[in-house]
Amino acid sequence: MTKNQLIHLLFTIFPLTLVAEKSLFDGQSLEGWDGNPLHWTVEDGAIVGVNTKENPTKGNTFLIWKGGNLKDFDLTLECKIESGNSGIQYRSFVKPGEHDGWRIGGYQADFESGDKYSGICYGEAFRGILCMRGDRTTLSRDASGKLVKSVEKIGDTTKLGLSIKKKDWNTYRIVADGYRFEHYINGEKMCVLIDEDEKERRAEGLLAFQVHAGPPMKVYFKNVVLR
Numbered sequence: 325m326t327k328n329q330l331i332h333l334l335f336t337i338f339p340l341t342l343v344a345e346k347s348l349f350d351g352q353s354l355e356g357w358d359g360n361p362l363h364w365t366v367e368d369g370a371i372v373g374v375n376t377k378e379n380p381t382k383g384n385t386f387l388i389w390k391g392g393n394l395k396d397f398d399l400t401l402e403c404k405i406e407s408g409n410s411g412i413q414y415r416s417f418v419k420p421g422e423h424d425g426w427r428i429g430g431y432q433a434d435f436e437s438g439d440k441y442s443g444i445c446y447g448e449a450f451r452g453i454l455c456m457r458g459d460r461t462t463l464s465r466d467a468s469g470k471l472v473k474s475v476e477k478i479g480d481t482t483k484l485g486l487s488i489k490k491k492d493w494n495t496y497r498i499v500a501d502g503y504r505f506e507h508y509i510n511g512e513k514m515c516v517l518i519d520e521d522e523k524e525r526r527a528e529g530l531l532a533f534q535v536h537a538g539p540p541m542k543v544y545f546k547n548v549v550l551r
Contacts (some may be wrong), residue, residue: 359387364544386532408541443514
């Protein structure tokens with residue numbers, strides 16, 4: 325067998341898959357993003373979201389990526405939170421009704437300054453908590469149409485929480501493959517959601533970051549890379 329024949333054989337057995345990689349944040353501006361300038365700025369190479377006593381948001385508000393709807397993807401970013409609660413929306417939608425245009429619902433990879441919710445999958449205006457940290461949850465509907473959650477343990481929520489750095493940078497990864505969603509923080513698998521709820525599950529939608537209403541908070545995002 326010649327060298328060229330061997331190479332051809334290897335590519336036949338192990339086909340090369342090209343993965344497109346795109347940086348969604350230029351490190352200097354909010355070009356390509358849309359949010360309330362009272363709550364979103366860029367500081368020292370990071371997107372910064374704030375809710376302050378001087379300029380409180382009346383509801384959860386979002387910085388929306390304007391690059392289009394996401395379907396299957398692998399998203400990695402770095403994030404840090406000083407106080408409060410935030411999250412990364414994906415396959416999401418602009419909420420109906422009259423508002424400022426920055427109100428979003430859908431799947432959320434939660435990120436908070438506390439100890440319970442970072443890493444979970446939350447449904448913002450979208451069925452509530454969908455999967456807790458340390459769980460693999462399958463969503464479905466019973467004969468009456470009621471939402472059913474089937475839960476298996478894949479890890480200990482307290483131990484997983486210890487891998488999340490307080491007031492420091494963490495690497496957050498979200499993988500959406502069909503209706504299977506996986507969240508990772510600092511390389512640790514936090515949760516797996518399998519959405520078999522044909523009534524409400526979403527095949528595509530928006531990407532956005534959250535500033536939460538309520539007490540003052542500050543969150544940072546940088547190195548946002550989409551594959």
